[in-house]
Amino acid sequence: MVKYSKEFKEEIVQYYHDHPELGYLSIARIYDIPSDESVRRWIKEKEERGTHAFTPRPKSEKPIKKNVKKRTEVISTEQWEEPREANERVAFLEAENAYLKKLIALRKEGSN
Numbered sequence: 001m002v003k004y005s006k007e008f009k010e011e012i013v014q015y016y017h018d019h020p021e022l023g024y025l026s027i028a029r030i031y032d033i034p035s036d037e038s039v040r041r042w043i044k045e046k047e048e049r050g051t052h053a054f055t056p057r058p059k060s061e062k063p064i065k066k067n068v069k070k071r072t073e074v075i076s077t078e079q080w081e082e083p084r085e086a087n088e089r090v091a092f093l094e095a096e097n098a099y100l101k102k103l104i105a106l107r108k109e110g111s112n
Contacts, residue, residue: 002034006054012039013046013053 016027016039024036024043033039046053081089 004033004038009042009054010046013043016043 012027012031012033015030016022016024019027022030024039028034028036028039042054
């Protein structure tokens with residue numbers, strides 16, 4: 001992972017504002033940055049933090065993450081479905097679906 005200097009990030013943000021016709025991807029390609037997501041984050045940080053952008057945040061200033069994903073419970077191997085059983089269940093559901101579609105089609109024909 002490449003570390004970019006504060007000055008380089010400032011230059012990217014300035015270039016972005018000087019060339020409004022260019023998007024993140026174009027700027028990333030011009031400056032040989034592997035990801036346009038980096039450019040987007042830098043611009044967003046500059047907008048949010050202004051002159052304090054690209055400097056380490058004090059611990060108290062770090063943003064609180066919203067919508068933190070909780071770890072899902074581990075499924076034991078006893079709860080896994082055997083591939084053969086899964087294939088049979090899928091085949092049954094597909095047949096049931098086809099039957100219901102045919103039944104609906106026949107009822108529509110009968111009502112006409």
